[in-house]
Amino acid sequence: MKNAAYGIVIALAAVSLGGCATTTTSGPVEVTRFHLGAPLERGTLTVEPLAGGGAASLEFKTYAAAVETELIQAGYTTSAPSTTAQYLAVVGFTRTSQDVxxxxxxxxxxxxxxxxxxxxxxxxxxxxxxxxxxxxxxxxREIILSELSVQIRRRSDGTVIWEGRAQTGADVRAADAQASAAAGKLANALFRGFPGESGRTITVK
Structure with a gap:
């Protein structure tokens, strides 16, 4: 299982933004998902930041809320404060600027x-x-490049049962360049048709 998870990370590293960085407004979202092929179990879930990503900032909470919303629609439920969730959704994100x-x-x-x-x-x-x-x-022109990555892990043994990454670009003046808009757009695209076809990169407009 660890080898499979490592393969997921290596494959996702090869995903590129393609034409997103040249748009004058906002571009589509490129999405890649990986999973083990078996039907995914549902259960209680909690969202956590990626290890080493620093404290849960206000910006992280924006992305975490967008991911949680999509996962609830996919059939997961949030765990009560006094209970231990069956699954972890580990969220990472980056936002960088680039002159084109x-x-x-x-x-x-x-x-x-x-x-x-x-x-x-x-x-x-x-x-x-x-x-x-x-x-x-x-x-x-300044373009804001936004990326969202999510791993769903089984808490009992740490197995990664699903992993995905979504990337997009928007002109710095576009509404989608704002963190709140980018978070919703990326999360919606990432979990569209969940769990999605493993190993395939799709473009979501």
């Missing part, structure tokens, strides 16, 4: 005209064809 190719100003000046006869008409000389150039400097 410069974007020119859409405003441009065009020079053009036509030459008639000998090229002289009314005291003006026209240039055949046209020339245009943008005004202002090229501006880089």
């Amino acid at each position: 190719g410069p974007r020119r100003s859409p405003i441009s000046i065009g020079l053009g005209g036509g030459v008639g006869g000998g090229g002289y008409r009314g005291g003006g000389v026209g240039v055949g064809g046209g020339i245009s150039f943008p005004i202002g400097k090229a501006r880089a």
